Amino acid sequence: MPLDRRAFIRGSALTLGGALSLRRLPRAGAAQPTIWDRRSLQRLRIWDLHGHLTGVGGTAAERIRWILRYARRLGIERVVFFMGLRFRRNPAPREFRRDNDDLMRALEAAGEHALGFVYLNPNYPEESLQELDRCVRNGPLVGVKLWVAARATAAGVLAIVRRAAELRVPVYQHTWYKTTGNLPGESTPEDAARLAAACPGAKIIAGHTGGQWELGIRAIRRRGNLWAGLGGSDPTAGMVEMAVRELGAARVLYGSDCPGRSFASQLAKVLGAEIAPVEKRLILGANLRRLLTAALAAKGIPVQP
Amino acid sequence: MIVDVNVHLGRWPFRYLRHDDPARMAKKLRSSGVGQAWAGNFDALLHVDLDAVNHNTALWCRRWGGGLLVPLGSVNPRLPDWQTTLLRCVQRHKMPGLRLYPGYHGYQLDDPAVGELFRLAQQHRLLLQVAVRLEDPRTQHPLLQVPDVNLAPLQGLLKAFPRVPVVLLGALRSVSTRELEAMMDWGPLYVEISMLEGTAGVQRLLQRVPRQRVLFGSHMPLFVLESALLKLMESELSQEEQEAIRHRNAQVLLSGKKPS
Numbered sequence: 322m323p324l325d326r327r328a329f330i331r332g333s334a335l336t337l338g339g340a341l342s343l344r345r346l347p348r349a350g351a352a353q354p355t356i357w358d359r360r361s362l363q364r365l366r367i368w369d370l371h372g373h374l375t376g377v378g379g380t381a382a383e384r385i386r387w388i389l390r391y392a393r394r395l396g397i398e399r400v401v402f403f404m405g406l407r408f409r410r411n412p413a414p415r416e417f418r419r420d421n422d423d424l425m426r427a428l429e430a431a432g433e434h435a436l437g438f439v440y441l442n443p444n445y446p447e448e449s450l451q452e453l454d455r456c457v458r459n460g461p462l463v464g465v466k467l468w469v470a471a472r473a474t475a476a477g478v479l480a481i482v483r484r485a486a487e488l489r490v491p492v493y494q495h496t497w498y499k500t501t502g503n504l505p506g507e508s509t510p511e512d513a514a515r516l517a518a519a520c521p522g523a524k525i526i527a528g529h530t531g532g533q534w535e536l537g538i539r540a541i542r543r544r545g546n547l548w549a550g551l552g553g554s555d556p557t558a559g560m561v562e563m564a565v566r567e568l569g570a571a572r573v574l575y576g577s578d579c580p581g582r583s584f585a586s587q588l589a590k591v592l593g594a595e596i597a598p599v600e601k602r603l604i605l606g607a608n609l610r611r612l613l614t615a616a617l618a619a620k621g622i623p624v625q626p
Numbered sequence: 627m628i629v630d631v632n633v634h635l636g637r638w639p640f641r642y643l644r645h646d647d648p649a650r651m652a653k654k655l656r657s658s659g660v661g662q663a664w665a666g667n668f669d670a671l672l673h674v675d676l677d678a679v680n681h682n683t684a685l686w687c688r689r690w691g692g693g694l695l696v697p698l699g700s701v702n703p704r705l706p707d708w709q710t711t712l713l714r715c716v717q718r719h720k721m722p723g724l725r726l727y728p729g730y731h732g733y734q735l736d737d738p739a740v741g742e743l744f745r746l747a748q749q750h751r752l753l754l755q756v757a758v759r760l761e762d763p764r765t766q767h768p769l770l771q772v773p774d775v776n777l778a779p780l781q782g783l784l785k786a787f788p789r790v791p792v793v794l795l796g797a798l799r800s801v802s803t804r805e806l807e808a809m810m811d812w813g814p815l816y817v818e819i820s821m822l823e824g825t826a827g828v829q830r831l832l833q834r835v836p837r838q839r840v841l842f843g844s845h846m847p848l849f850v851l852e853s854a855l856l857k858l859m860e861s862e863l864s865q866e867e868q869e870a871i872r873h874r875n876a877q878v879l880l881s882g883k884k885p886s
C-alpha cells in the first residue's frame with residue numbers, strides 16, 4: 322500500500338481542523354480474534370437492527386423461529402424485524418395494517434429474542450399516524466420503518482417523523498444510491514439528511530448507509546441525528562472503518578437484512594473491521610439499545626445497556 | 627485448514643483496501659486458518675500488458691506466499707496473441723489455472739476465441755476460473771459498469787471440453803440455486819461462496835448443489851475474509867460438508883492440475 326493510513330488520517334485531521342471531528346484513529350495490529358466462536362460472539366451482546374419475514378415459507382411464527390435459530394448460532398441476542406410476510410412497495414392502509422399484524426404475531430412467538438418497527442406509508446399520512454399510535458404508542462413496536470413508497474423529502478414523511486420523535490422512537494429510512502437508478506420513491510442519504518435537518522428532534526437511521534457507502538457516509542456526516550445502518554449490502558472491506566472515522570462509532574449500527582442477507586456476511590463487516598473492540602461493541606449492540614431505551618422503558622422491557 | 631479459491635493481489639481500482647498488499651494478505655490469511663489461497667490479480671482487470679501482470683502475480687506469490695499463495699494467470703482472448711500469454715502462464719510461471727474476466731474484458735463466453743482457450747486449457751491441463759461478478763452492479767462506478775457474465779454458453783464449452791474444470795467466482799447473487807442445480811449436469815462446474823447470501827445460505831445451497839462442487843472463496847481483499855468464515859458457522863453443516871467445502875474439494879481439483 323503506497324499510503325500510510327494512519328499518517329493520512331492524522332494529516333487530514335490536521336488539515337480539516339475542527340470542521341470535522343475525527344473521533345479516533347484506527348489502530349493497526351491490535352490483537353483481536355480473527356476466528357470467532359459462538360461464546361465470544363455472545364459476549365459482544367449483538368442486537369441486529371434489520372430483519373424481515375419474507376423469502377422463507379410458513380406462518381409468521383414459523384418464519385421468525387427459523388430465522389432466529391440461525392441468529393443464535395452466531396451469538397445474536399435480539400433482532401429487530403419490520404414489514405410483513407411479503408414486501409409491498411406502496412401498501413394501502415389495510416395492507417400495512419395487515420403487515421404489522423403479521424409482524425406482531427411473529428414477535429409474540431419470538432419472545433425476548435425479537436423486537437419490531439411499524440411499517441408505514443407516507444402516501445397515507447393520516448392512516449399512518451393512526452397506525453403509529455396503534456402499534457407503537459399503544460402496542461409493542463419500538464420504531465418506524467419507511468421504505469420506497471415516497472422519498473424522505475415528501476410531505477407525508479415529516480408528519481410521521483415528528484410524531485415518532487414525540488414518541489421517542491427511531492425511524493429507519495431505507496436509502497440507496499444506485500448506479501443503476503433508484504426507484505421513483507426511493508430515498509437517497511441526502512434525502513434523509515434533509516429530513517433530519519427538518520426534524521432535529523428525530524433519530525433517523527439511513528438504511529444500507531446508502532449502498533454506495535462512500536457517498537452515503539459523506540451525505541449524512543454533518544447531521545448528528547442521523548445514524549448509519551450497515552445492513553443489506555455486500556461485505557466490502559473499509560465500510561465500517563470509514564463510518565467510524567467520519568461519524569464516530571456511536572452513530573453506526575449493525576444490521577443484517579436477514580433472511581435475504583446472511584448474518585455472517587453482515588456481521589463480518591464489523592468483526593473484520595480495523596477498529597477498537599469497544600467500538601465493535603457499540604456498533605454491534607450498545608448503540609441500538611441506547612436508541613431504543615425510551616421505547617423499551619415505556620413498554621416495561623428491562624434491558625441492560 | 628482452509629483453501630480459499632478466490633483472492634486477488636494487485637490493486638482494486640476504486641478504493642484503498644487494508645489487505646491489498648501481498649505481505650498483509652498472507653498474514654491475515656494465515657492467522658485466520660487459511661493454508662492455501664488461489665490468487666489472481668486485480669491489475670488484470672484494466673491493464674493491457676497481461677504478461678507483466680501475470681509475471682507480478684507469480685513473483686508476489688513466490689516472494690510473500692511461502693507456499694500459501696497459488697498464482698493464477700489471466701488472459702484476454704480478445705487481445706492479439708493471447709496464446710503466448712497463456713503458454714507463459716503454463717511454462718514460465720507453472721500456473722495450475724487461469725482466471726478469466728469476460729465482464730471487464732468485454733467479451734461473451736460464446737466468442738469463438740473462448741472455445742480455442744478451452745481447447746488449450748484442456749491440452750495443458752489447466753483449470754479455469756470465470757469471474758462472474760466482482761462488484762454489485764448497483765455500486766459500480768458510473769463510468770465502469772460491468773454486467774454479470776452470461777453463463778449459458780458454458781454448457782456447450784463443457785460438453786466440448788469435458789476435462790476442463792470451471793470454477794465460477796462471485797456467481798451466487800446472479801445465478802439462482804435452482805439454475806445452478808441444472809448447470810451441474812453440464813460438466814465439472816464449481817462455485818465458491820463469497821457472494822452467497824441469505825440466512826443459512828450454505829446449507830440451503832447444499833440442498834440443490836452437491837457438496838463436491840462447492841468451494842470456500844472469500845473475495846479478499848475487496849470483501850472481508852470473516853464473511854466467508856462465518857458462513858460456515860451460520861449454516862448447520864455435517865463434518866463431511868465442512869471438510870469438503872473448507873479444503874477437500876479444492877485440493878482434489880488442484881491435484882489433477884499441476885502442469886508438469
Ligand SMILES: [Zn+2]
Binds near residue numbers: 373553
Ligand atoms: Zn431490508
